[in-house]
Amino acid sequence: MPLNFLSDSAIHPIKRHMKKALLTAALSLSASGLAMAHPMWLLPHEFNLSGEEAEWITVDASASHTIFGVDKPLSLDKAEIIAPDGSKQRVSSYFKGHRRSVFDLQIDQPGTWKLSTQRPPVYITHYVSGKRDAEKRMFVDKLEAKKRLPDNARDVKTMLYQISTMSFITWQAPDNSVLTLKNKGLELAGPTHPSDVVAGEETEFQLFMDGKPAEDVDVELTPHGTKYRNDRQMIKIKSDKDGMVRFTPDMAGPWYLSAYLKQEINNDRADEAGHILYMTFETQLP
Numbered sequence: 001m002p003l004n005f006l007s008d009s010a011i012h013p014i015k016r017h018m019k020k021a022l023l024t025a026a027l028s029l030s031a032s033g034l035a036m037a038h039p040m041w042l043l044p045h046e047f048n049l050s051g052e053e054a055e056w057i058t059v060d061a062s063a064s065h066t067i068f069g070v071d072k073p074l075s076l077d078k079a080e081i082i083a084p085d086g087s088k089q090r091v092s093s094y095f096k097g098h099r100r101s102v103f104d105l106q107i108d109q110p111g112t113w114k115l116s117t118q119r120p121p122v123y124i125t126h127y128v129s130g131k132r133d134a135e136k137r138m139f140v141d142k143l144e145a146k147k148r149l150p151d152n153a154r155d156v157k158t159m160l161y162q163i164s165t166m167s168f169i170t171w172q173a174p175d176n177s178v179l180t181l182k183n184k185g186l187e188l189a190g191p192t193h194p195s196d197v198v199a200g201e202e203t204e205f206q207l208f209m210d211g212k213p214a215e216d217v218d219v220e221l222t223p224h225g226t227k228y229r230n231d232r233q234m235i236k237i238k239s240d241k242d243g244m245v246r247f248t249p250d251m252a253g254p255w256y257l258s259a260y261l262k263q264e265i266n267n268d269r270a271d272e273a274g275h276i277l278y279m280t281f282e283t284q285l286p
Contacts, residue, residue, distance in 0.1 A: 038063040039258055039278055040074055042115050042167040047254075047282035048195055049171040054108035057169060059115065062100040067226045067256050070100035076117060082178045084111025107171045112195060114178035118164035123270060127153040141269040160270035162186075165278035170195035183211030186261055186275035194281045199252045201286070206243045207259060209275065213243030218260045223251040223283070249283040256280055 040063040049055055061079075064071035076091045083089070094103035107113060123141035128134060129152050138148060142158045149156065162185060168178070174195040181187050192203045207214040217239040226232045239245050249255060257279040265273045 038065065038072060039256070040117075040119075040163070040165045041068065041256060041278060041280050042074075042079075042117065042165055043068055043254060043280055044115070044167055044169050047167075047169055048284070049107055049169070054106060055171070056104050056106050058102060058104050059167075060100050060102055061094075061117070067222050067232075068224055068254060069227060073097055073099060073101040074117065076101055076103060079115070079117035081105065082114040082116075084109045084113065084175055084177055086177060105169075107169060110172040111170065111175045112178050112193070113169045113171075114166060115169070116164060116166035118162070122161040122163075123158060124161065125149070125156065125158040127156040129153045142271070143269060157272065158270045160265070160273040161276065162273065163276040163278075165280075167280040168194045181208055181211055183208075185210065186214065186217070186259060186277045187211075188257075188259070188277060188279060194279065197249060197255070197281055197283045198286055199249055199283050202246055202248050204244060204246050205257075207239045207245065207261075207277075208243055209261060209263075213239075213241070214261055215239055215241050215243060216261070217243070217245075219245050220258045221247055221249070222256045223249065224254040224256075252283050252285045254280060255283055 041061070043060045045058045045060075046055070049057070060070070061074040061076055062070040062072060063074060073096045075096070076094045079091045081089045081091065091103045094101050105113075105115075123139065124137055125140055125142070125145040126135065126137045127149060129136060129150050138145065140148065141160075145156065145158060164185070174193045176190065176193065179189050179193070181189060187208045189206050189208065190204070192205060197203050207217045207219075219237050219239065221235040221237075223233055233251070235247050237245050237247060259277040261275045263273045263275070264271065
């Protein structure tokens with residue numbers, strides 16, 4: 001929607017209020033859309049292992065608007081791997097190409113492993129200025145924005161984005177040790193274990209914000225193979241008052257979950273925070 005279709009000199013006072021509402025809505029949509037730009041994912045080539053011997057698995061890491069399509073490689077320098085016994089390790093070595101990163105991981109402990117990485121916090125200040133009310137943004141927090149905003153800046157709002165992605169690998173029987181909450185940021189836990197999702201059966205995940213059940217989290221769930229069909233078959237739901245989301249996947253294979261929660265924080269550095277959590281999981285055949 002163009003933001004310059006109304007002229008200040010020719011607007012009735014009532015229409016001025018309408019224009020302001022439209023601008024506010026546009027900024028809100030812009031912020032939400034930006035938050036979901038280039039979703040990032042970790043895609044293990046194997047999610048569930050059943051053999052008796054330790055195995056090596058390969059993991060792809062990329063960011064793309066196409067579900068599991070490679071576009072932008074992820075830096076894995078700060079990626080974290082948690083073994084079933086709680087021990088932590090970094091990715092020892094990985095290949096970073098033009099469109100994806102790849103690493104190998106030895107699964108040598110029975111149970112569930114957690115793979116995760118996150119982006120550094122990002123501050124973005126949105127504002128409008130000029131006779132045409134042009135929407136603009138700068139990648140700074142409120143403190144820096146005060147120094148750099150033009151004198152005629154209006155409708156100023158600063159967003160803090162915190163983005164993370166994760167996946168799980170289970171050897172033999174799943175366990176919940178790596179699903180223990182840290183009580184910080186947007187997190188996901190059972191009742192359904194991420195390694196126990198089955199096509200045709202109801203799945204229940206619970207979302208938490210700073211350790212408390214998170215209500216009204218926007219959740220999208222998309223099965224693999226979107227580039228080979230016209231309908232993405234995306235499931236859109238909101239978490240209930242207990243942070244629960246319930247859905248029944250109808251397709252086996254890798255699925256992609258994205259969860260988004262916006263909060264007012266109004267501190268020295270930002271007005272609102274956008275918390276974004278991505279998860280890759282496998283839906284198994286019945």
